[in-house]
Amino acid sequence: MGCASCSSGKDGLPKGCKNNGTCGTDSCNKLSVFDWLSNMELPNGEEQFNVVEIRFKNSRKEFFRNTESLTLQMGDVVATEASPGHDIGIVTLTGELVKVQMKKKNEDPYSDDLPKIYRKATQKDIDVWQEAKDREEAVKKRSREIAIRLKLKMKISDVEFQGDASKAIFYYTAESRVDFRQLIKEFAYEFKTRIEMKQIGFRQEAARLGGIGSCGRELCCSTWLTDFRTVKTSAARYQQLSLNPLKLAGQCGKLKCCLNYELDTYLDAIKDFPKYDDKLITKKGKAVCQKIDIFNKKFWYAYEGDYGNWIEIDLEQVLEIVEAAKQKNPVQSLEDFKAEEPEIEIEANYENVVGQDSLTRFDRPKNKRRKKKKPSNQSHKAKPGPTKSPNTKSNKPNKRTSKKKPSSNSQKNNTNNAK
Template sequence: MQQYILNQGTSNPGVAGFKGNTNQKLPVVNWLADLPETQQESKLVEVQFKNTHKGYFINSNDIILSKGDWVAVEASPGHDVGVVTLTGRLVLLQIKKNHINMERYEVKRIYRKARQSDLEKYEEFKAKEYSAMIRARQVTQELHLDMKISDVEYQADGNKAIFYYIADGRVDFRQLIKVLADIFRTRIEMRQIGSRQEAGRIGGIGPCGRELCCATWHNNFITVSTSAARIQNISTNPLKLAGQCAKIKCCVNYEVPAYKDAIKNLPPHSTVLNTMEGDFYHIKTDIFNGIMTFSSSPNSNANLTSIPVSRVNEIISINKRGEKVPSLTQKESEKTGIDYKNVVGQDSLTRFDKDKRKKNGRNKGNKNNGKIGKNNKNADENKGNNDNKESRKNDKKKNNSQQNRENAPENINNNKSS
């Protein structure tokens, strides 16, 4: 019997509020999960179904629920199965964040925690969703409808199937619903979504290397125009601005308010600065560093000069008085002459070479002194050796002469006897 165990992949598995964020679209963190009193403040529960599909249900039976629990909820018709993502006080904050009017929102009930049989049936119909999407696309082509079936979501009990589609204009799909109902033998519901919602349901990795914002946290889709890129001095190349939905990336809008606030204090781009060197035209602006770049030609980047915004405002005020400044970078109070100091002849070009020669001379002298000392030592040793040899020779001569004198009387006696 198959067991359904929710993934526990989090940075802090020991905290209950982090459970179940793995492989989920629009994941949330119940950072109040360890405070039991906050769980009793509201009976509303946030339940997530396939991909980014979420709903809010009331826990009228006071079932003890926590994040990651599978529950069977009321549907029309029948029932559906989803995963609890938020409980308690944070549900009210989530509803406020998503701008949901609870007076017009139809709040349905949570029946019970899902049984094993409910989950097995849920998996059975979930396995049919891809083939149903392919078959529905074939039917739309046969009926020549200008629309694209993006996704199919079966209800857990199989009583209803939701077909998500994308279309540029109004589509009459009444005949399509009849054909699909005959094919799949269930109730058919058509829901139109935009390209951004489709990218969020499918998911993916953006050019920044992170998971798509529309699949992780962003659910308030607004129009993004090329003017947002121009305000930030971003290239309007469509290939670079487009996301996986083929629309301008949502992240282009993120920093627009900060740029608008900074631009309020900057001169307009049409500003022309009049100087004695000629007129200079605006080319680009480093908004947050407060530096503007001007060119002497309105149609080319010739003689580019970058000056701070304070200097630009100063030149504009001077031009309004009918006067011209000498140049963009030079102020009137500054001297026009070149200020320099003649330092030629103060230091010798060979001052370092002299030190080197002295150093080399000292080293060479020390080296020669060492050689002379060594030679003197060798000479003394040789002289001592020669003296020893001479003394040994003299001693040997003395010994020989003494021996001859001792042997002389014996030789005389021998001669006489003979």
Template sequence: MEEKDRRCPRGKLHCFNWLEDIPGGMTDFDIVEVQFKNTRKGFYRNSTNLDLAPGDVVAVEASPGHDIGTVTLTGKLVALQMRRVNVKPDAEIRRVFRKAKPADLDKYEEAKARENDTMIRARKIAESLHLNMKIGDVEYQGDGNKAIFYYIADERVDFRQLIKVLADTFKVRIEMKQIGARQEAGRIGGIGSCGRPLCCASWMTNFVSVGTSAARYQDISLNPQKLAGQCAKLKCCLNFEVDTYVESAKQMPGREIRLETLDNTYYHFKTDIFKKEITYSTDKQIAANLVTIDAARAFEVIEMNHRGEKPESLLREGDEKPGAKGRPIDLASQDDLTRFDKAKKKKRKKKSASATNASAPEPSQQPNQAKAEKPKEQRQPKEVQPPKSESAKTPAAQQGQDAPGERKPRPKNKPKKPQQPDDRKRDAATNDASQQPRQPKEQPSQQPKSQQQSDSRQRPNRIPKAFRENNDTKE
């Protein structure tokens, strides 16, 4: 039994027999379900009481000749399937001839191998006859005496001349069968916008017309590009949940009802079926002064309006005012998108104490150079020392050397020693100064203010320019 189930096709036409464990089985019902190519099924009577099981290949009655198919269902469940597809009790039911023999299978495979070439040639013939139709598939009968041509056409097509040409070309009986775009998409297959295989290719067998009203009930945007499937028709899944939306809409107030308050008149703006909330606006065309209330509050206001009363506001006392709820947090706005573009600051590594001692400058080095080599972490704040007089200087400072722990000033031009107020020497000094080029201006001293003040007391005043010119003229 298990080996026969493996041979049974497991496509969208497969039906699980949940009554197979019940005693009786086939003896309770003598009709079996047989499946053919292109979603074609039929019910046949097992008049000879053959031992049939799902997966058996049988030869059944056809007109003319016989056809080859696979048994998919037996027992009492076949009666329920016939009721589901609306097979009338007085309908003619053909017979099952026999289980397929090797000769029947060879002939069937030979006929099946000609289907592709027949379809291509039939398309060229239809094009030569200027017929606005597309031949999508061809199916040969099991004995090869009949061929079924499946075509798609938007308008009514007169294919009488086409049937004559096809019969003369292929020497078989011709049957034309029109299919819709949905059946064509199901035959080809594909992946839908939901990421799953198409419903028409995986499990749907009966197609129901879909209208735009299904999208309106569900408050879906009427965008043809989003509502259409691969068959260029409205998606079949629009009908899956529309009944639930219609039942939920009956528990909500009508969209044409207006709500009257002391301040304004509110019109329906939108409805949230899942939360059972309604949003009203003070303007029919645009969103103005939107107020969202639940369905129970809406029915209360409608009842008050029927009694001639008008509430002060649509909201109940204690309810939050519109706009009081905070906006949803956008997680993407919490971080800066350019945070990875900023250069990372280089962290300076702290040197060890031994490295800093080794890099300390010698006393003979210049103070500025020692200061540059000294790291920032080891710098000590400057200590403000009280001014010292000339007499309080240490012997080392008098000899021009730095005392330990004292910062050496920047080198400068030593000031000239003051001359004695002798007439001859002063005149000679002024003459020499007038003949020699003028010296550049001395830079300000870097000594402490106390030392600068003491030096300024000993430095004589400069000779006036008028006195120097008089001496030059006398000589």
């Protein structure tokens, strides 16, 4: 983390700044640098390097000379030299590692032209700085409305007020040159402050605004990436990625910077490979490359006119076929070099994943019971026909009220009692 308040407490647990996810000094996880020399003492007679790296809003970092020999630590808020007035920033790096950062950005560590640090920020400085920061969102919204009204082909992506609120920097992106002379006049009249316009690229805009990439992590350009190298479409071709602009483009609309991360590994792996467009010449015909597995060194070729039949060949065999074609002694066919796949016997071991239930339990429909119609209360005439005596009983038992038949002895006893 970037501020000293995030250090460990007495029990070894991180203290944190208690801001519920937002850093109180606005420096956590924003191009932060881990000072691995912070616990090491300098040799006797060696003075500490008096240049300090200070970060302002978002990813803007500059170097300032500590001429007053102030005791500064990472996370301290300081007042620095600006033109005009002074600016408020946060210390992100001190000590010998600042030399490494300056050399990385092609700056002279011992230059006399570096601006200086005035003092540690007082409470009044911090209050003025905080009020200026609170105005930035409303000013950005109003500035965009003015730019749209003037029909300027530009996009104002961010606004940054100086620490003493004497100047406002407007960052914008545009595809071509923009005449914003009238725009500056209206900005100065509207916001009553000094105006400075800075054009940035689309990658710098994404770095300032931040966001979440398709990988699920924060953007590299807004967390640790400091230089923007050109990314070409060939980087995706070497890594055999689909040339889909929706998948290869980042938040900035340009090709993702991460396409360059593993490019050197792929280039080292394919330096001995034949070109993808080269055809293998055999007596049976010419074969075209369909697919390459770079790290397993496998090739898949298909004859012209029979593109559905792929033949797998190793790298050594491909080089042998190419060398034979150069000596005008082509091989018979690619089938002679086809890699034989080992047969793997798979034992059938099936388990009843459904449990004890049958898979055909829903095949037979259930018999639907017909409901008997209840007799109507209206009087009806009896139909002529054979009449049954009231003592006669049907031999058919009722399905719903069927019970076990009594034994023969019990039947006799019941008839005797009835008599």
